[in-house]
Amino acid sequence: xxxxxxxxxxxxxxxxxxxxxxxxxxxxxxxxPADELGRVAVTSAIGRADFKPDQIDEVIFGNVAxxxxxxxxSRVIALESGIPQDRIAHTVHRNCASGxxxxxxxxxxxxxGRSEVIVAGxxxxxxxxxxxxxxxxxxxLLELGRQKSLFGRLxxxxxxxxxxxxxxxxxxxxxxxxxxGLNMGQTAELLAKDFNITRDEQDQFAxxxxxxxxxxxxxxFYKGETAPVTLPDGKLFEKDSGPRxxxxxxxxxxxxxxxxxxxxxxxxxxxxxxxxGACALVLMxxxxxxxxxxSPLGYIRDYTVAGCEPRRMGLGxxxxxxxxxxxxxxxxxxxxxxxxxxxxxxxxIACLRxxxxxxxxxxxxxxxxxxxxxxxxxLNVNGGAIALGHPVGTTGARLVLTLLRALKEKKLNRGLAxxxxxxxxxxxxxxxxxxxxx
Numbered sequence: 001x002x003x004x005x006x007x008x009x010x011x012x013x014x015x016x017x018x019x020x021x022x023x024x025x026x027x028x029x030x031x032x033p034a035d036e037l038g039r040v041a042v043t044s045a046i047g048r049a050d051f052k053p054d055q056i057d058e059v060i061f062g063n064v065a066x067x068x069x070x071x072x073x074s075r076v077i078a079l080e081s082g083i084p085q086d087r088i089a090h091t092v093h094r095n096c097a098s099g100x101x102x103x104x105x106x107x108x109x110x111x112x113g114r115s116e117v118i119v120a121g122x123x124x125x126x127x128x129x130x131x132x133x134x135x136x137x138x139x140x141l142l143e144l145g146r147q148k149s150l151f152g153r154l155x156x157x158x159x160x161x162x163x164x165x166x167x168x169x170x171x172x173x174x175x176x177x178x179x180x181g182l183n184m185g186q187t188a189e190l191l192a193k194d195f196n197i198t199r200d201e202q203d204q205f206a207x208x209x210x211x212x213x214x215x216x217x218x219x220x221f222y223k224g225e226t227a228p229v230t231l232p233d234g235k236l237f238e239k240d241s242g243p244r245x246x247x248x249x250x251x252x253x254x255x256x257x258x259x260x261x262x263x264x265x266x267x268x269x270x271x272x273x274x275x276x277g278a279c280a281l282v283l284m285x286x287x288x289x290x291x292x293x294x295s296p297l298g299y300i301r302d303y304t305v306a307g308c309e310p311r312r313m314g315l316g317x318x319x320x321x322x323x324x325x326x327x328x329x330x331x332x333x334x335x336x337x338x339x340x341x342x343x344x345x346x347x348x349i350a351c352l353r354x355x356x357x358x359x360x361x362x363x364x365x366x367x368x369x370x371x372x373x374x375x376x377x378x379l380n381v382n383g384g385a386i387a388l389g390h391p392v393g394t395t396g397a398r399l400v401l402t403l404l405r406a407l408k409e410k411k412l413n414r415g416l417a418x419x420x421x422x423x424x425x426x427x428x429x430x431x432x433x434x435x436x437x438x
Contacts, residue, residue, distance in 0.1 A: 011299040011435055012107045013289035016049035017121075017401040018227045019279035022389040023241045029276040030127035031232050034063060034393075035070045037278035038077035038123035044227035045119060045280040046081070049294075053082035057115035059089040060106050061280075062098025062122035063393040065129045065174060066091070073123065088115075093393075096341065096419055097305070097427040098122050099279060100396025104303055106283050116284055122398075123278035124391035132168040140164075177423055180310045184422055185259035188266045188344035191314050195350045199265035202345035203252040206270040206386045209342055213383025214245035221382055225405055242273055243387040270345040275389030279397040286435060298404035298433040302328065305427045314347030316426020317418035318354045322365045324416075324428045332372030335430075336412035339399045340374075341419035342384035351420075352379075381406055395419065400429060407433045 020037050023029040029037065038061055046053060059081075061074035070076045075089040083089075094101040099122030106118040140156060147153045176183040182190070191197070216222050217239060228236040257264030258271070289296050304327065306319035317340050325331060332355070340348050354360045355374055361367035382402060385395065399417040407415050413436075418428040 009107065009111060009302065011286040011301055012103075012110065013284050013286045013294070013296040014298050014300065014400070014404060015282040015284060015289055015294050015296050016045050017225065017279070017281040017297060017404070018044040018048055019225055019394070019398050019401060020229050020277045021226050021237055021240045022275050022277035022391060023237065024389060025126040025274040025276055027241055028231065028237045029125070029229065032125065032229060032276070033070070033128060034067055034123045034125040034278070035073055035076045035080060037125060037229065037276065038073065038121070038280070039080045040227055040229050041121055041123065041278040041280035042077055042081040042119050045121075045282050049282040051117070051282065054084050056083050056117055056119055057087060058106070058109060058118045059083060059087070060092060060102045060109070060118060060120045061089075062092050062094070062100075062102045062396065064093055064095060064098055064124060065126065065393070066093075067125070067128065068130070077123065094425070094427070095422040096343070096390070096392050097396045097421045097425070098393040099398065100303070100400065100417070100419070100427050100429055102397060103281065103283065103300060103400065103429070107300065110283070110285055116288060118283045119280050120283055120397065121278065121280035122391070122394035122396060124393040125276045126274045126391060127276050129174065132173070134164045134166070134168070137164050175422070177310050177313070179423070182311060183259065184313075184343065185266050185271060187311055187313050188271070188346045189260050189264050190311055191350035192265050192346040194312070195353045197265070197346050197349050200249070201349060202265060202270040203249050205345040205349060206252060207247050207249055209380065209383045209386040210244045210247040211383070212381065213240070213243035213387035216382035217243060218245075221405070221409065225401055240388050242275070242389045243383060266344055266346055270386065272343055272385035272390035275391040277389065277391040277394050279394045279401060281397055281401060297401075298407065298431050299435055300400070301430040301432055303427065303429040305425060308424050308426060310424035313422055313424045314343060314350060314420045315354055316420035316424070317351050317428060318360070318371070318426065319365070320426035320428035321355070321416065321418055322367070322371055324430060325371070332374060335414050335416045336378065337381060337403060337406055337410070337415045338374050338379045339384070339403045339415070339417040340379060341390065341395055341399060342380065342386040343390060343420055345386060347420060396427065400431060404431055404433060407431070
């Protein structure tokens with residue numbers, strides 16, 4: 001390891017963490033708004049840390065599809081969680097990495113002395129991303145409101161056309177990159193072609209995600225990081241809706257390509273589902289946690305964010321990981337477990353091949369040799385977003401929580417959580433369960 005470790009920030013302790021179970025959009029959690037999902041996660045995390053709400057200095061949450069009726073949703077969540085009004089809160093947005101970005105901003109607030117105990121995380125109700133209307137409808141409605149006479153209103157109304165009332169899916173717009181014109185699935189198709197990834201390879205990866213996630217629920221691993229959500233009818237939603245223990249290659253093979261119908265290989269089955277859910281982590285300086293006698297879930301050691309080509313945004317984890325390990329003189333073999341968010345099976349497989357490619361390293365990373373091979377037995381050992389789902393503002397925090405708990409379960413120490421970010425970025429975070437002198 002190089003002397004660059006001297007510039008490493010002081011470790012951040014993750015004292016406790018909780019997420020809601022994740023549900024496919026328009027399913028069990030469709031009637032639960034994003035702020036309520038966040039409240040469940042925050043109050044549960046505070047409780048597991050054995051804190052009271054008035055011991056929290058600040059709340060920072062990631063959220064992408066900001067609900068119109070809960071501006072600065074982090075503040076709403078904080079107040080709904082019983083955190084005193086004199087405490088501060090703000091919301092962050094880095095697309096798919098928003099939940100991880102909340103951890104980074106909490107770390108920065110702690111380092112500058114603004115706060116000592118922060119709840120960070122993310123929430124997303126993708127079920128409730130609104131439908132939009134043709135801008136002409138807005139213009140006509142505004143003009144209609146200005147009319148004083150019946151004749152004037154009738155004249156304006158005569159210009160309405162039925163086609164103007166066709167709704168525009170805000171979710172579809174949000175999942176399309178405005179700079180390159182591709183939706184996220186089309187970027188995955190591009191990577192599948194670039195790296196010669198077959199449909200069967202993608203389906204095999206998806207089945208394994210379901211099998212691992214189902215096995216993790218079977219042995220109650222995920223029960224240990226989730227808190228139930230009370231639904232409007234009084235019932236409890238207690239388990240992720242996505243994992244299918246009986247998922248098969250044959251079933252996946254029957255699905256048609258979703259983004260390129262004639263020549264594509266990316267389907268709904270080998271992609272992450274649109275999802276609702278929230279996650280919260282209680283964070284404080286490592287030395288403070290030690291002085292108070294806490295045994296944290298683990299520690300954040302460092303992070304990086306890197307940019308890449310928007311059309312190939314799925315390779316973001318490779319660029320971010322390269323940046324992180326180069327900073328500290330680390331190698332892939334220094335990490336015990338890995339979490340790469342499964343936006344698409346093609347995208348993760350492409351990252352694995354890029355990690356292990358000398359040619360990619362030389363052409364894109366200014367390295368003479370590949371970063372290294374990530375062993376499949378160390379990757380997403382409890383399944384990933386293809387099975388669990390990907391509530392976009394939440395996932396970055398969920399990856400950290402799941403990774404730390406997996407390391408604890410296996411009595412391992414060092415992990416890497418990373419994910420691609422729509423728009424052409426990647427983020428990587430180095431975590432450990434125990435602090436050791438380097």
